[in-house]
Amino acid sequence: MVASSSSLKLQDLIQEIREAKTQAQEREVIQKECAHIRASFRDGDPLHRHRQLAKLLYVHLLGYPAHFGQMECLKLIASPRFTDKRVGYLGAMLLLDERQDAHLLITNSIKTDLSQGIQAVQGLALCTLSATGSAEMCRDLATEVEKLLLQPSAYVRKKAVLTAVHMIRKVPELSDIFLPPCAQLLHEHHHGILLGTITLITELCERSPAALKHFRKMVPQLVHILRTLVTTGYSKEHSISGVSDPFLQVQILRLLRILGRNHEESSETMNDLLAQVATNTDTSRNAGNAVLFETVLTIMDIRSAAGLRVLAVNILGRFLLNTDRNIRYVALTSLLRLVQSDHSAVQRHRPTVVECLREPDGSLSRRALELSLALVNSSNVQAMIQELQGFLESCPPDLQADCASGILLAAERFAPTKRWHIDTTLRVLTTAGTHVRDDAVASLTQLIGGAQELHAYSVRRLYSALAEDLSQQPLVQAATWCIGEYGDLLLEGSCEETEPLQVEEEEVLALLERVLQSHMSLPATRGYALTALVKLSTRLRGDNKSCLDVELQQRAVEYNTLFQKYDHVRAAILEKIPLVERGGSQVDEEAKESKETAQLSEAAPVPTEPQASKLLDLLDLLDGPSGDAQHPRPLDPTPGSALIHLLNLPCAPPPPAPIPNLKVFEREGLQLDLSFVRPPGTPTLLLITVTATNTSGGDVTHFICQAAVPKSFQLQLQAPSGDTVPAQGGLPMTQLLRILNPKKAPLRLKLRLTYNHFGQSVQEIFEVNNLPVEAWQ
Amino acid sequence: MIKAILIFNNHGKPRLSKFYQPYSEDTQQQIIRETFHLVSKRDENVCNFLEGGLLIGGSDNKLIYRHYATLYFVFCVDSSESELGILDLIQVFVETLDKCFENVCELDLIFHVDKVHNILAEMVMGGMVLETNMNEIVTQIEAQNKLEKSETFIFQSPRQDR
Numbered sequence: 001m002v003a004s005s006s007s008l009k010l011q012d013l014i015q016e017i018r019e020a021k022t023q024a025q026e027r028e029v030i031q032k033e034c035a036h037i038r039a040s041f042r043d044g045d046p047l048h049r050h051r052q053l054a055k056l057l058y059v060h061l062l063g064y065p066a067h068f069g070q071m072e073c074l075k076l077i078a079s080p081r082f083t084d085k086r087v088g089y090l091g092a093m094l095l096l097d098e099r100q101d102a103h104l105l106i107t108n109s110i111k112t113d114l115s116q117g118i119q120a121v122q123g124l125a126l127c128t129l130s131a132t133g134s135a136e137m138c139r140d141l142a143t144e145v146e147k148l149l150l151q152p153s154a155y156v157r158k159k160a161v162l163t164a165v166h167m168i169r170k171v172p173e174l175s176d177i178f179l180p181p182c183a184q185l186l187h188e189h190h191h192g193i194l195l196g197t198i199t200l201i202t203e204l205c206e207r208s209p210a211a212l213k214h215f216r217k218m219v220p221q222l223v224h225i226l227r228t229l230v231t232t233g234y235s236k237e238h239s240i241s242g243v244s245d246p247f248l249q250v251q252i253l254r255l256l257r258i259l260g261r262n263h264e265e266s267s268e269t270m271n272d273l274l275a276q277v278a279t280n281t282d283t284s285r286n287a288g289n290a291v292l293f294e295t296v297l298t299i300m301d302i303r304s305a306a307g308l309r310v311l312a313v314n315i316l317g318r319f320l321l322n323t324d325r326n327i328r329y330v331a332l333t334s335l336l337r338l339v340q341s342d343h344s345a346v347q348r349h350r351p352t353v354v355e356c357l358r359e360p361d362g363s364l365s366r367r368a369l370e371l372s373l374a375l376v377n378s379s380n381v382q383a384m385i386q387e388l389q390g391f392l393e394s395c396p397p398d399l400q401a402d403c404a405s406g407i408l409l410a411a412e413r414f415a416p417t418k419r420w421h422i423d424t425t426l427r428v429l430t431t432a433g434t435h436v437r438d439d440a441v442a443s444l445t446q447l448i449g450g451a452q453e454l455h456a457y458s459v460r461r462l463y464s465a466l467a468e469d470l471s472q473q474p475l476v477q478a479a480t481w482c483i484g485e486y487g488d489l490l491l492e493g494s495c496e497e498t499e500p501l502q503v504e505e506e507e508v509l510a511l512l513e514r515v516l517q518s519h520m521s522l523p524a525t526r527g528y529a530l531t532a533l534v535k536l537s538t539r540l541r542g543d544n545k546s547c548l549d550v551e552l553q554q555r556a557v558e559y560n561t562l563f564q565k566y567d568h569v570r571a572a573i574l575e576k577i578p579l580v581e582r583g584g585s586q587v588d589e590e591a592k593e594s595k596e597t598a599q600l601s602e603a604a605p606v607p608t609e610p611q612a613s614k615l616l617d618l619l620d621l622l623d624g625p626s627g628d629a630q631h632p633r634p635l636d637p638t639p640g641s642a643l644i645h646l647l648n649l650p651c652a653p654p655p656p657a658p659i660p661n662l663k664v665f666e667r668e669g670l671q672l673d674l675s676f677v678r679p680p681g682t683p684t685l686l687l688i689t690v691t692a693t694n695t696s697g698g699d700v701t702h703f704i705c706q707a708a709v710p711k712s713f714q715l716q717l718q719a720p721s722g723d724t725v726p727a728q729g730g731l732p733m734t735q736l737l738r739i740l741n742p743k744k745a746p747l748r749l750k751l752r753l754t755y756n757h758f759g760q761s762v763q764e765i766f767e768v769n770n771l772p773v774e775a776w777q
Numbered sequence: 778m779i780k781a782i783l784i785f786n787n788h789g790k791p792r793l794s795k796f797y798q799p800y801s802e803d804t805q806q807q808i809i810r811e812t813f814h815l816v817s818k819r820d821e822n823v824c825n826f827l828e829g830g831l832l833i834g835g836s837d838n839k840l841i842y843r844h845y846a847t848l849y850f851v852f853c854v855d856s857s858e859s860e861l862g863i864l865d866l867i868q869v870f871v872e873t874l875d876k877c878f879e880n881v882c883e884l885d886l887i888f889h890v891d892k893v894h895n896i897l898a899e900m901v902m903g904g905m906v907l908e909t910n911m912n913e914i915v916t917q918i919e920a921q922n923k924l925e926k927s928e929t930f931i932f933q934s935p936r937q938d939r
Contacts, residue, residue: 011888018887054891061791063806082924083929090894097799120921130903131797155917166903192908199905240865240908247866247909250859290861325824330860361823483832 010054017062030059041072050076050087070095070102077109082120085113089124098134107137114144119153126159130166138167142174148610149181154190161185161196165203175204179211186221191238191245194225198251205258216259219266223273228254230277241285253277253294260302273297275308278315286326289319289633293330300338313338313345325361332356332367339374350375354384357391360440363392366399373406381414385424392431401435406427408440418451422458426475430465433472444478459486463503467511471520477528480515483508484532508536572633659774665766668757669696670725672705674768676775678755684744686775688737692725696757700725703755705735710748714740725755747776778904779863780838780851781808782897784886789813790850792886797904816842816849826860838843843867847883866909870900873911877918895921 008016013033019333020026037052053072060066073095076088096103106128113125126148129141148160164178178200185197201218204211229244229252238245249655256274260267277295282288292315299312316338319331332353339346353375356368369391377383385407392403407428415421425444428438448458459482466479483490490503515521515529665672670692677687703723709715720735741747749768754761784793785875791809800808806843817826827840841863842851850867854860870879877896887892899914908914 010891014888058890060802061794063791063802065802081928082921083928084871086895086921086925087891090891092900094795099799114887118924120917120924123917127898127902130905132799158907162902162905162907165905191910194912195906195909237912240869240909245909246860246904250862254859286861287865290859290865294859325822326826326861326864329824360820363826363828366828428932567856 008036008055010051010058014058015053015754017059026062030062030064034059034064038068041068044674046075046079048475049079050081050084053087055094057087057094064093070100074102076106077106077113080723082118083742085121085124089128092128093131094286097132103132103134107140110137111141111144114141114148118158119613122148122151122156123159124151126163129447130159130163133163133166133170135170138170138174142167142171142177146177146181150187154188157185157188158190158192158196161193161200165200168200170209172207174428175207175371179204179214182215182594183218183674186218191248193302195248195251197469198222198248198255202255202258205255212259216263216266217267219256219259222252222256222259223270226256226277230273230280239285243285243287243291246291249277249291250294253291257298257301260298262303266304270298270302270307271305274304275311278308278311289327289330293319293334297334297337300342309342309345310375313342313348317352319348320349320356325359325364326402328356328359329364329367332364332371336367336371336374339371346371347375347377350380350384354387354678357387361537362399363398364401365395369395369403369406376410376414378414378416382416382420385410387432389424389427392428394762397435400432401437404432404436405440408436408443412443418447419454419457421447422451422454422461426465428468429472429475429478433475436474439475441474441481445481448478448482455486456489458482459490463490463508463511466515467626470515470518473520473522473525476515476521476525480512480525480528480532483512484528484535487536509533512536518678584617659772662768662770662772664751664768665753665764667764668726668763669698670694670700670755670757672751672753676772678774682738684742686739686741686747688739688749688775690732690735690737690751692735694725694727694730694732695729697727698758699727699730701756703733704753706752707737708750708752709739710745712743712745713747714742741776744776747771778857779852779854779901779906780904781851782901783849783851783853784811784893785809785813785849785851786847786883787817789817792883793890793897795894795897795901797901812840812851812853813849815840816851823925824865841867843871845871848886865914866900866906869909869911870897873900873914876911876915 003523016029017026018034020029037056040048040052041730053069053076056066056069056072060069069091073088073091076084079085079088092106096106101315110125110129113121126145129137129145130261133141145160145163148156149164151160152155164174167174168178182197182201182204185193185200186193188197195578201215205215209653226249229249232244238248240246243249256266256270260270274295277291278299281292281295284294296312296315299308304312316331316334319327320335321373322328322331327714335353336348350372351366353371357372359365359368369388372384372388388403388407388410392400392407395403396687408425411421411424415424422444425440425447429440429444448454462475462482465475466483470476472620487508490506490508511531512529521529657675659678661676662674663671664674671694673691673693675689675691677689679685679687690705692700692703693703701724703720703725705717705720707715707717716738718736718738720733722731722733725733739747749771751764751766751768753764756762778797780796780798782793782795782797783791785791789810794805794809796805796808819827821844825842827842828838837855838853839856839860840851840853841860842849843864844850850871852863852867854863872895873896874881874885875893878889896914896918900909900915
């Protein structure tokens with residue numbers, strides 16, 4: 001068999017492959033054959049080349065490499081035989097795309113074949129060109145294709161028209177060539193050519209408003225073609241289930257939609273026909289429904305008469321009740337497209353849409369979910385959320401995330417009361433906690449924080465929920481935060497809105513301990529729990545050192561040691577978080593501690609995780625006021641990170657290091673000095689204190705200092721001590737910069753100052769020169 | 778626009794793959810596997826539309842499929858195509874195959890996949906619908922086959938050519 005296997009017939013090869021019992025056997029057969037094919041390609045046997053390539057294409061289908069056949073495609077395409085060209089062009093379409101070098105080489109062959117005169121060959125060339133033609137090839141061959149639009153053969157014209165569509169997509173300027181022939185092409189009788197022409201016109205109109213305007217003139221003609229299709233009797237040639245060429249009808253309707261959009265006159269011209277199609281189309285079979293749907297979408301998209309619009313939406317409503325699931329799917333999709341523009345009309349079908357949520361078919365319930373979420377408004381929000389919560393409990397896992405975030409979003413927009421909002425969020429976190437987005441916890445904590453009257457209620461509900469289930473991380477995080485904040489409310493008194501709950505101090509601590517120890521708890525969750533424990537240490541009466549649990553004792557002792565140093569600030573830091581503003585800006589606890597309130601209204605919006613500070617390109621410093629630069633950062637909203645902040649308290653002055661101070665700026669009495677500290681134990685950290693002094697006769701006000709460093713550094717600015725540097729040597733303003741230099745690169749620093757002095761606003765940007773090397777080495 | 782046309786059997790073995798956008802070989806095989814995975818999970822009584830997978834998906838694309846005996850015919854399309862229209866198109870495709878092969882079955886597709894490509898190329902070109910009239914398509918195919926047969930007379934060989 002070895003000698004003759006080089007000319008093994010395709011069928012025989014396939015048979016051999018099928019007889020292989022295992023994957024390994026199949027691989028063996030194929031590798032053996034590919035070796036023969038390779039040899040045959042090398043020997044250059046022209047007679048059987050097409051057969052070899054055909055075999056290669058077969059194994060390519062199964063997933064085996066076939067790139068060594070690429071050049072053979074070229075040879076086959078260049079052959080005079082149709083048999084060769086057929087396989088060659090197929091190979092080119094399957095194996096070659098724009099990214100291969102060989103691709104461009106077929107341009108000449110295509111050019112030859114296009115002008116060749118045998119329509120089957122021209123067809124092959126056009127097919128390949130429209131499938132894989134690159135922009136360059138399209139430019140080269142545009143005039144050839146244009147000529148073919150006038151060919152006597154309808155078959156060739158048909159293919160040339162669609163090739164033109166591809167060419168325009170690749171090289172939009174070619175629209176100029178292919179626009180003029182369209183008028184003539186619209187007079188064709190051949191349905192294939194008409195279909196292609198409509199596609200071409202649609203493409204042209206979508207790309208250019210000028211083309212759109214041009215083709216609006218043809219609306220009457222298009223209406224005429226469509227009317228002929230609709231009213232002519234049963235034509236065996238093109239009918240599908242008794243509908244005359246539904247594909248062409250759909251294409252025309254689509255084009256009419258584009259032409260009639262926002263254009264009274266065109267809309268008017270098509271109005272009657274659309275009404276006719278909408279009422280007379282046979283809806284017993286799929287083909288008719290395809291046409292009807294397209295008609296409905298067109299009616300809704302153009303400037304149609306009001307009565308017609310009502311008819312259209314009602315048709316969709318009817319389709320929602322159809323037993324055929326495909327129809328229901330398309331109805332839901334269509335309604336989704338209309339929900340923005342015709343909201344009240346779609347609202348009327350809300351009950352049916354909600355019914356579709358219960359569909360076992362995942363595709364349908366997904367559509368129903370999207371549509372339901374879009375239909376939520378302030379008057380139906382409670383009923384809808386109820387339905388959606390029910391759906392959330394039983395829906396397929398891939399829809400849970402979307403459903404959960406959809407409910408939370410809708411709740412945020414339309415919540416009638418804060419309590420309802422909290423309840424809804426709680427229910428979502430309990431049902432689908434693992435699928436909610438990361439900001440859900442932050443949103444909930446913000447929400448609760450802002451609802452003072454509901455603190456007691458919230459903490460009790462969250463406590464009960466937490467006691468039942470420790471697994472849903474967002475719920476656990478929110479609950480532990482709440483317990484930490486309002487634990488005192490949990491223990492004292494009762495809340496009318498919940499069931500009476502008698503909770504002891506030890507129970508709360510025990511629960512938090514469980515959270516800490518649970519293997520299901522993420523590190524962030526443990527952070528929350530620790531923070532809660534720490535907060536409770538100031539809120540709860542009684543010294544928890546006497547707690548029975550050794551673990552807690554140990555933690556309590558650890559914290560106490562840490563806090564002995566900073567004890568004077570513990571109370572202040574651990575004060576209850578005041579009302580947080582929407583939008584994420586929170587009070588800077590460090591600023592509180594330093595007894596200044598930072599001007600947070602001008603602070604940069606919503607900071608991200610505490611460790612990720614913004615990296616600045618030295619040269620991009622502050623081109624606009626849009627806050628590219630480092631502003632004093634407010635505290636991160638996730639309380640878990642408060643833990644890290646506690647341990648990094650900057651209030652203790654850094655130990656002095658013998659780096660000389662540097663005067664960096666002087667203007668009209670205002671002077672800026674930098675002092676440097678390299679704290680021992682952290683070799684990559686540099687602390688710079690900027691001190692501003694004013695010896696002039698006028699106050700410096702609205703003083704803002706911003707800083708920038710090269711990309712490899714990390715910079716954090718602390719809040720300044722103030723924004724005024726009083727005249728005549730008054731109290732200096734200080735600001736701390738923390739710079740991390742992991743790469744130990746030479747330090748470069750740029751500063752930008754803005755302030756008012758002597759009635760003038762001043763802006764200065766400069767790079768700091770002569771930085772001492774001890775600052776970074 | 779039609780992004781891809783895939784035919785595979787109930788076990789996921791590909792019988793035809795045609796992509797109308799460039800994808801690497803690996804990606805193509807991944808798309809086939811992923812599509813099979815999505816489609817084979819579907820019950821019998823559900824609709825024929827699926828959101829696309831990760832690879833060929835994206836919010837604009839969907840999978841429209843029909844199950845005939847042992848074969849899945851899957852068209853991956855974007856939102857510019859009519860869903861119900863594509864269903865009809867698949868039906869026309871299968872009926873045309875039936876006409877060309879005379880009661881087509883999976884074996885025909887296996888042993889004559891190149892012919893299936895030729896037929897498909899007469900219906901869909903560059904991702905766009907070219908021709909939906911079955912007679913037109915069949916006439917063309919027969920003319921091309923005749924052209925091929927006429928050429929084999931020139932090149933005789935002891936064994937019969939394919």
